[in-house]
Amino acid sequence: MPLRPQGLPAVIFCWVSLIMIGCGQGDSKKSPSTVQPVSDSESTAKVKAGEPAPDDGSSKLMADWPTPVAALLISGEQNGYLEPCGCTSGQLGGLKRRHELCERLKSQGWNLVPVDLGGLIKDPGASLGGIEQTKIKFTVALRALKTMNYQAVALAASDLKLGTLEVLGQYLNLGDTPKIVSANVKPTAGFEQTIVPLFIAQAGSKKIGITSVIDPGSLDKLNDPTLKDLLTVLPAKEALAPIAAELEAKSDWQVLLVQGPAELAKSMAAAYPSFDVVVASSVYEDPTAEADKVNDGKTLIVNVGKKGKYNGLIGFFPDSDQPIRYQRITLGSRYDRPGAGEPIRKLIDEDFQSELKAAKVVExxxxxxxxxxxxxxxxxxxxxxxxxxxxxxxxxxxxxxxxxxxxxxxxxxxxxxxxxxxxxxxxxxxxxxxxxxxxxxxxxxxxxxxxxxxxxxxxxxxxxxxxxxxxxxxxxxxxxxxxxxxxxxxxxxxxxxxxxxxxxxxxxxxxxxxxxxxxxxxxxxxxxxxxxxxxxxxxxxxxxxxxxxxx
Amino acid sequence: MLRWFLIAILAAGITMAIIIAPQMLSKPANKATDDLKFPTKTAEQNGPSPVATVDHEPLHAFEPMPQNAEGKHVWKISNTGKSDMELTKGPSTCSCTIANFKNDESKLVLKPGESTEIELKWETRQNNGEFKKSASVLTNDPLKPSVEFVVQGIVRPAVMVQPQDRVLNFSNASNDKPNEAIVAVYSSDKADMKIVSVTNSKPAFIETKISPLATPEKTQLSQKENVYGYKITVQIKPGMPVGLFSEELSVKTDHPRQEEIKFILTGKMTGPISCFPEVLRLSQVSAEKGGVLQATLIVRDKKAVKFEVAEEPKPVKVTIVPADDAKGGESSGRYRLTLTIPPGSKPGALEGIVVLKTDHPLAKEVKIPVTAVILGTK
The missing domain is CATH 1.10.1130 (Flavocytochrome C3; Chain A, domain 2)
Incomplete structure (x- = not known):
């Protein structure tokens, strides 16, 4: 343990005093065993600035917060980056690290509710892997969210670029969670279970209500003739009114995921101040460290950037002064302890690769x-x-x-x-x-x-x-x-x-x-x-x- | 001797207390959160404090920048307090240099009255569009433990295009009628830019038509500055082969800084009957419990079709029923396919094809690939 500089003079003073007492009239030539101070710069020498060192997983995360009554982990716009972006070192993000973050928070006794803004994949046309690989990647991404106990995912236009039918086909097989939520998009008869207007997640003894809205304009831009047959798109503001009321009546905190421009998120937050958290799409790859506060500080507007490099963490507290706290989490090498995120490693390194091989995506x-x-x-x-x-x-x-x-x-x-x-x-x-x-x-x-x-x-x-x-x-x-x-x-x-x-x-x-x-x-x-x-x-x-x- | 023993125990106790107490009293710093923060004001800091003063707003907006350029902005941070100020680099999303720092890992101490420069650099490289990058500097000013410096702006290539990602995604396009998309190619610095040629990798099925951008289109592309250029209508003609496609469109211009721009045309041409998902893929099915997967068969023009399962790879069972959205006996053209792997199936990898016979005149047979991994009990 490094010695803090402010403690050093006191330690030396005490030792010298005690030795003087102990020696009394004794042998003044004997030297005391001294503590060798470790300079502050030495103690941090291996930690790159701005990037916490990898730890063994035993240190407490969010140690300056009391344990929240419930917590929300927010991700979004992963854009196909299942792994830290790129094939070079030193990059941020990756589902393996996110899994480690979730597990560690849960091991600290947190009632964690993970939600995602959607945008799990990159445009299949722009992806170097092409359409077939993107389909498999989308399945793997959904499976990863399930593994991490995600509760809700917003419907996103970028995911629908895979083809509305393909996406609904994959949603059909999601099971109980995560739920795909959208307040202003209704699937046609026969596909009702694929997209639901809201979901209420249990967080310990509390309930977190989650819904989403999507900018109808983003769906108009999709070149998919099947979309109109399968999905009914409503104006976001009108469609949200009954959903917001229902969530407020049935849950302790309400979360709105907004797939659309930042202005849409702001206008929804203003129109429906009952929401405690509004998650907005990101213009920039890297989000700001702080969340915006609106509605006299009642509502937080959060964005988590792109490519899955950052997550947002929100804690809910029984504290009238600070009932809600936000922290941007940087998914860096801190979460790389050996063995971290093993289920996700297996999913990406083994299952995903096996499926690509079986599907002969390259050939x-x-x-x-x-x-x-x-x-x-x-x-x-x-x-x-x-x-x-x-x-x-x-x-x-x-x-x-x-x-x-x-x-x-x-x-x-x-x-x-x-x-x-x-x-x-x-x-x-x-x-x-x-x-x-x-x-x-x-x-x-x-x-x-x-x-x-x-x-x-x-x-x-x-x-x-x-x-x-x-x-x-x-x-x-x-x-x-x-x-x-x-x-x-x-x-x-x-x-x-x-x-x-x-x-x-x-x-x-x-x-x-x-x-x-x-x-x-x-x-x-x-x-x-x-x-x-x-x-x-x-x-x-x-x-x-x-x-x-x-x- | 006893006196030495007691003194040693006492000394060790005091030493430990002095080492540990400040750390327990103050809030944990580096391990508290991902985004490093210095401890806020603590008991031992009640006295003369450093004061971090930045000479101007910590957010700087660049003018529009070209690609392959570098922008930088410098702030001056001063210690206007009465004790030493320590500066450390915090979380950063850009290249950030702090004058007088010997390396990334060191701290910089500013005596009262001293100052240093904080420089943020942004290399545009081949980026395109808006950017916002930040770097934090951590201080031991109890009232300003972290200062976030931000640069933002927009990167403009010499020749700009819409869609920006240069991809025309035709998703599921029917191959019995034409499919169209539009791209825009324009510049803000060359009013007389010409398109020299437009070629594509499948000229037998892909046609292009060039026309100048109309004023409303120019306004839609940029409200901040004048732009000049063309729109290219890309049409995929009927008869394009069924299946995935990935074709290329090359647009050559006379712009001296960018002669060629390539677009990808991608998607899937569908026939009269399609299955979604296209591949019936089950992974990690328990041999003991079995597994179920649902898919949807879509018939073009909502025609009613009779399906018969002609082949199914063992141990798979397939059933097909009309989707439950048929109204008053009218066909919706949608059918629900349910694939079941029965409990007690043999573990192993499964790869095969489900073959359906139909009474559709243009699709007598539909083949759907199946892959599954059936896991045995450990």
Missing amino acids: NFPRRSHLSATPGASFVGAGACKNCHPATYAKWMTSKHSHAYDALLNPKRNREFDAECISCHTTGFEYESGWVSAEKTPYLKGNQCENCHGPASLHAGDPDNPKFKKAMALTSELADKNMLCIRCHDSDNSPKFSFATFWPQIMHKKLDTYDKPGSHKGLNADEIARLQKALLADQQPKDTGLKKANY
Whole structure:
């Protein structure tokens, strides 16, 4: 235990005094055993500023709060980030950490009611994993909420982008909780149990009433012809009136989840001051530390940001001075003790990955033709490029790009069937003749030449053909201007990326001279197949050192 | 000897008391919450205190910024109190530097009258849209234990687009009629920006039409500044093959800072009969208790259809009944499919296909994939 600076002089004074007393007329040459103070800076040296150190799970959370009578854990707009965002280290968020937070609060005797604003997935079109993977991810996200004993989830337009029928189909199988709540959206006959207007959760001896409203405009924007057949959308303000009254009559505290602009949340809070907590959608990824207070401080307006990096925690207290308290929780490495969130780890690392594999999400990914390629060109792999570009190939082989696939093969965290990961760790994924699987297209492992230059079969077969050469040509200026690298080196997966500093690490302009015999002779199919096998051999020995991707 | 023994016990007791007491008396700091806070005013701080004074509002709004740019803002924080002020970096959502800090882990002490600079940096990189980032500085000023500095603004790419995520999601589109969506491509700094070409990866089924943005559309896109550009109507023609699709649309412009913008067109083309969820997926079904999953069959144009289960993978049982929303004998075109894995089924992974025969003239057979994991008792 570090010694506090203010205690040190007193300790020394006491020791010296006592020793003087003890020594009396005795031996003044004997020195006392002294306490070695630990400086404050030393004691905190391993804790990064702003980020509490990982602990063993035994320290008390929210230690400066008395134990609340009931508590609300608020999450929302997870946007598909089941794990801490990105594949680099030091990121915030993740369901595993959230599970640990819930478990620790419950172990402290808290009556915890978790609720979610919805927005569990990213737009399936924008997701690198595509529609099929997003469907499975949505199921997994709902299952995770169930595992964490979530009580209610708001209906969100971003979730309905998966298709109203698909989403209702998944809600049908949710069981008792969590309930999907919406005061202003009513499902058609036969689907009544999928969306309910309100839910009252039991928190110890108290009751928390929960409902939500959704901005009708956000549903109008969905390009889904089945939505109008299946859901009746009402104006939020009118639809909420009877629900708010019912909640007030039947519960001790009332919570409103608002899927829509911040102004909608504010107007609902003003129109229905009975709500103690209004959860608003976030404009920004990172929420403010404080909640807004409206209705003379009676109602808290909370937002928890995006990507599941933060949660909001609300405590209800039998204290007339401070009946309700709010704390933004940062889901950082503090919740990473070994073994933390094991049910969620299993769900994501094992069940989810097994389901992706079983559904053959990567193999069945819808593929398209390559827009900038010469019609008829197909992906052949870097092995074929080596024939005429040996120096460029050698340079590539020293980069992490060449071993990107190996990073997915961690036995504890295998991601080779995860389309989101495959999309940046293989070559030609999403395109006809591009990556399919390790069995069918092993020569396309890693991030190879053709990911930037396009499919090369025609150029490899007729290297001096100017039309084929032109289709493959790409300058660094154009790559930078058109943000070619950003597809993978985005702000989540490569937060430190800048073209100016990363490009020199892989720069390969004019490394080859093309003066060797055979440089200008085209390759036939047999030669390409031989070179593809040689590539696998080249990739093999260097597997171990480059596995950790951390940009 | 006894005297030494008693003195040693007494000394140890006093030492422990002095070490522990202040920590018990004051509120726990670092372990109290996720967002670190210094203890609020405590007994031993009743005396001369530091006072944290910031030279201007802690929220700074940037002008609209381009991509790949860096913005920064500097505040001056002073100790206008009568004792030393300690500054520590608190929770941050951006790159934050505090002048005179040797590294992230150290504390900075300001003597009364001294000051230092707090600088927040924001790199726009390839971000697009609004941003708000903050950094907290923790102080031992009992009345201001934490100061949150905030920068906010908007990042504008050279060529802006709607939808911003560059995705046209057609969700469940019927392939017997045309499906349309609109994108906008515009700029605020090049009034004569031209669209050089628009190409797509499935020209046989995808058509595009370019037209200049009308004034109301421009106003809708931006009320704060003039914008110039075009809208592109994207039409998927009837006959597009049934199933998932993911196509690409490339728009080339003559803007010197951004020549090409790519959009993804994605979704699913549906045939006359669809099942939702499309894959009947059960995981972690108890072999002892069995499991049930419900799905909905949708028939286009609400036609009444007779279904017959032709094949079901063992041990699965499938039943189909009209959804209970049929009104007065009228077909709603919806049918409830219930898949049951009976109690006592053999544990293991299940992968198969349910085959339905129908009397629909354009869909005599419907195949629905089934996957399940049946768990045995441990």
